[in-house]
Amino acid sequence: MIQAKAGDTVKVHYTGTLNNGQIFDSSKSREPLEFTLGSGMVIPGFDEAVTGLVPGESITKTIPTAEAYGPYRPEMVADIERANIPADFELEVGQRLQMQVPSGEAMAVTITDIQGDQITLDGNHPLAGQDLTFELELISIV
Numbered sequence: 098m099i100q101a102k103a104g105d106t107v108k109v110h111y112t113g114t115l116n117n118g119q120i121f122d123s124s125k126s127r128e129p130l131e132f133t134l135g136s137g138m139v140i141p142g143f144d145e146a147v148t149g150l151v152p153g154e155s156i157t158k159t160i161p162t163a164e165a166y167g168p169y170r171p172e173m174v175a176d177i178e179r180a181n182i183p184a185d186f187e188l189e190v191g192q193r194l195q196m197q198v199p200s201g202e203a204m205a206v207t208i209t210d211i212q213g214d215q216i217t218l219d220g221n222h223p224l225a226g227q228d229l230t231f232e233l234e235l236i237s238i239v
Contacts (some may be wrong), residue, residue: 098151101238103135108236109147113229114123121224129236140165143231169226179214188216196220213216 098202101107108217132138134148135171142160146214162168182188190210196218210217 099238100149100151101134101147101235103148104133106131106133107199107239108156110234110236111143112232115227115229115233121229140229142229143233146231146233147235150233152235152237155234157230159228161228162226165227165229166222166225169221174209174217175220176215176217179216182216190193193200194218202231203216 108123108131110129110166111122112120112125114120130139133145140160142158142164146156146158146160172226179188182194186194188208188210188211190208194206195203196206200202202206204220206218206220207220208216209224
């Protein structure tokens, strides 16, 4: 059998869980995830876990924070005035927004608190600071 290697486009079914067993994502009820190994389309640890598998092979792999979404960075949290967000936007805690940073790039943020005219935005990925466990099955090498 041919093993998956960098540059191969693969199809993978996965279920991702946190340390407490909570499922945060799964492809089981939809089409498998298709991506190219080594292209940066998935987190490094996921890419590494799939490399070397043969079609039909399954593994469970725990990916440490550093190979997932990185550490939680408190400096990525900021309070802004409600006036800085268009008035017609309905805001609620947990909502994800796209913000433009001073360099002009878009950045995803999560509203973590609303106190009067103060909105707290968190620019960390929602899974930052966590080890992630994936049950992986390589469906095919395309």
